[in-house]
Amino acid sequence: MIKPAVTLALVVAALLLTGCSRPETPQSVTESFWQAVIAGDAEQAAELSTLVNEGAYDAFERDWQAATVTYGRVVIEGDTASVDIVVQGLPQAPADGLEATTHLVQVNQQWQVDYYRTGDSLSSGTGLQRFMGRLEALSKDLSQRFEQQSDQAAQDMEAMARELERLAQTANERLEILMDEYSQLLEETLEDLSRSMEEALKQHPDASAEDKRTLNQAVLELEQQRDQLRDADLQAVAEGSQVLAQTGQALDGLGQEFSAERQQWQQTLSRWHQRSSELLAQLQGDRQP
Known part of the structure; x- marks a missing residue:
């Protein structure tokens, strides 16, 4: 018979191992990333994306408190991938949801969300245009x-x-x-x-x-x-x-x-x-x- 203390230790160890594991597929990375975004977990969002650290995180300049994300088609092409998503519950978004694409790249054999390309998808390209305009303005x-x-x-x-x-x-x-x-x-x-x-x-x-x-x-x-x-x-x-x-x-x-x-x-x-x-x-x- 396994003692309760031993059982509890095994459960805790299993939970720790589960918590430390990193999602490996484009689908699982995408889901974990958007869960972090909705939860406001900047550190986790940065860890799963091409952001260099949590200081660069801006939540795509949106309020995600009431948002939900559903997932669609997954396409993998070499070291890039994409996952179609529909986001509902965002302020000033279409009533039937905002369609976008989560773009991913493989870095050091790990999938990461291409943060800014994904953000451009959310903004229908306006984010990239603002960025290029900023570079052209220079000083x-x-x-x-x-x-x-x-x-x-x-x-x-x-x-x-x-x-x-x-x-x-x-x-x-x-x-x-x-x-x-x-x-x-x-x-x-x-x-x-x-x-x-x-x-x-x-x-x-x-x-x-x-x-x-x-x-x-x-x-x-x-x-x-x-x-x-x-x-x-x-x-x-x-x-x-x-x-x-x-x-x-x-x-x-x-x-x-x-x-x-x-x-x-x-x-x-x-x-x-x-x-x-x-x-x-x-x-x-x-x-x-």
Whole structure:
């Protein structure tokens, strides 16, 4: 006969194991994600999605307290998937429910909800349009002097990226040494910026949804480029340089609550720009006949 104390311990252990398990299929990840959204569980929603942390979570700028979600067709294509949903009970939504698509991507063999693409589906694309408009505006809320400096730095970094692509046709021992140094500097800069931006998201939970999206996307792109540099070739280094240039431009559109961090990030980009310019000059000099 099993003693009650032993039975209770087994039940608790089973519950703990169940609670620690992560949903594995696109369907189960989708269901768990929307349950977290409706419950207001930002940490769980971030864990199951492409958000870098809970600080980036904005609940899609909607009130989910009375919402319910029903699930439809599931489509899996390689490392992407989609699950059709109908959301009912949202304020200012159609009476028969809001039809949308939950988009998922597979990252490190785990399915995650593509947060912003899913949000665009909820908003019928208006969220993406606002985001692109924000990027195109660049430094509208900053001083003219800072805007000119930022634009010039971005142009210089783009020029360096193009020069790196041209250098891909030449290779000798000296070039490889300099490229290794350039690649290491680039990787360190990508890592410093992504880590700092993640922390900024946590420190500013009341930031606008557009600012959160800008930072979240920047972190994901910086981390992706950093990972590609592990087996670096000239193409990967050139692409990483372009991402830094684009990131510098995107940061200019952030709200004033990020002014201190933005200044710090621009200083990081300026240091990288100065040092990488020196390395590029050496690369160009060694390339001369």
